Amino acid sequence: MNDLFRAFSISASGMYAQRVRMNVIASNLANYESYRANGEPFRKLEVVFQALEDPKNLSKGEVPVRVVEIRESNEPFRLVYDPTNPRANQEGYVQKPNVELVKEMVDMITAVRSYEANLNAFSATKEIAQRTLELWR
Template sequence: MDLSTAVKVSASGLRAQSLRMRIIAENLANADSTAPTAGGQPYRRRVASFRADLDRASGAETVKVQSIDGDKTAFQRTYQPGSPAADAQGYVLKPNVNTMVEAADMKAAQRSYEANLNAIEAAKSLTMRTIDLLK
């Protein structure tokens, strides 16, 4: 694998993890939201799925977004009869976002992002050393 292919693979990883962190941030921002209408559906947690994609020009396997789907887990129900989002029985549906899971996912995405960034920096450093040797 040449250095440009390595950079291309790492750059696709950077884009994928950046998208993953953005989705996690959206989930965290909506963790305490409620439905806009009485008895309505609150925010549904979103999860990104990725797939390997062969770049025919370079022969490198890059990362592509396969889909961004809503999490199918059930919403939490809390009894809050005075809330404008409460249904006829007084229950409010809360988003299916677990902040501890999101924090762990964010940390994993950050580490993956940093690893891809370090790989790009290593490829850049090797290129610069090669240029210096050729002088």
């Protein structure tokens, strides 16, 4: 029964990680055209995951995941030619946030699919536990 609880825990860690990723993607999309108080464009946020490998559990295939950090992207800002914009530099280019809509949408779809996969694993484990309990009756 302890193995079932570990399976629940691993699936839950994956769902939590993907939920955090979805929140970060939502923040990136919400700030697609935003600037900070100091006038600098918003920097895209990225989630960093880490596999929690434990040698004794690795042989059993038990590797949960955790969110290590949420960091700002070091990708360059987008440059848009708009000489009439008050934020334009001397060449007429405006720095825009380094958020790419298409990439964010693809990341969102991937996060949703990963969340669903973990949820399905969680549900399958729950079904196994229920059937095991029915057999014991």
